[in-house]
Amino acid sequence: MIENEIFKALADPTRRAILDKLTAGSLNASALREGMAISQPAMSQHLAVLRGAGLVREERQGRFVNYRVDPEGLALVARWLTKYRAFWPARIDDLRTLLKEMDQ
Amino acid sequence: MIENEIFKALADPTRRAILDKLTAGSLNASALREGMAISQPAMSQHLAVLRGAGLVREERQGRFVNYRVDPEGLALVARWLTKYRAFWPARIDDLRTLLKEMDQ
């Protein structure tokens, strides 16, 4: 079950921080490490988990490997979330507002 | 950091199954166990984790404790998701569609 891999991947704060960094655009593993107090193998292992969960895509460029956010995994989280839309009394409006902001 | 508690809580498939069951409405711990092959202490521990993450609320009724979905935690997941809205090329329309469905 891929859903389980996604949520397990997101359970680690370091991996969520990696995803955060990738919102700024595509980055290679070394660039991701900057300012993160994490060893090279640890980063490599985290990226492997994120990739396995469909949250990140890799793109080899010579001896560098560029990583970027993969919408695939995030879309599954969004879909999972919609199951609970009945329990969104007022906050659903916040989500609507955010979607409107995106139109600009 | 509450965000970390939420994602850690959601990382377990049994806990996500519990949330799924609660979409049908409020249930007590024993009712939640039905058809789930889980011991009473295990269920109690899972519910404690979900409650700690703000994903579930409890409501004592005599010697029963009714649990229901808490929108608080789910709203934080939704807010976290919006950070990645730029990486949602076509799928964002699916989310819009779902929001429209809710208006009916």
Next chain:
DNA sequence: CAGTCACATAAGCATTCACTTATGTGATAC
């Protein structure tokens, strides 16, 4: 082709996690 760079993989280890059995607690039933 020898060296270095960027990254992946292997193996070991400490911590965390989800479970178990046993026991505690507070409320209803008799």
Next chain:
DNA sequence: GTATCACATAAGTGAATGCTTATGTGACTG
């Protein structure tokens, strides 16, 4: 009051997790 029911908590255990150091691999560099 005593028994029972619904649930919580304690303590222990095996498996999973995230890290470490060491080594492997493939690509550029001189």
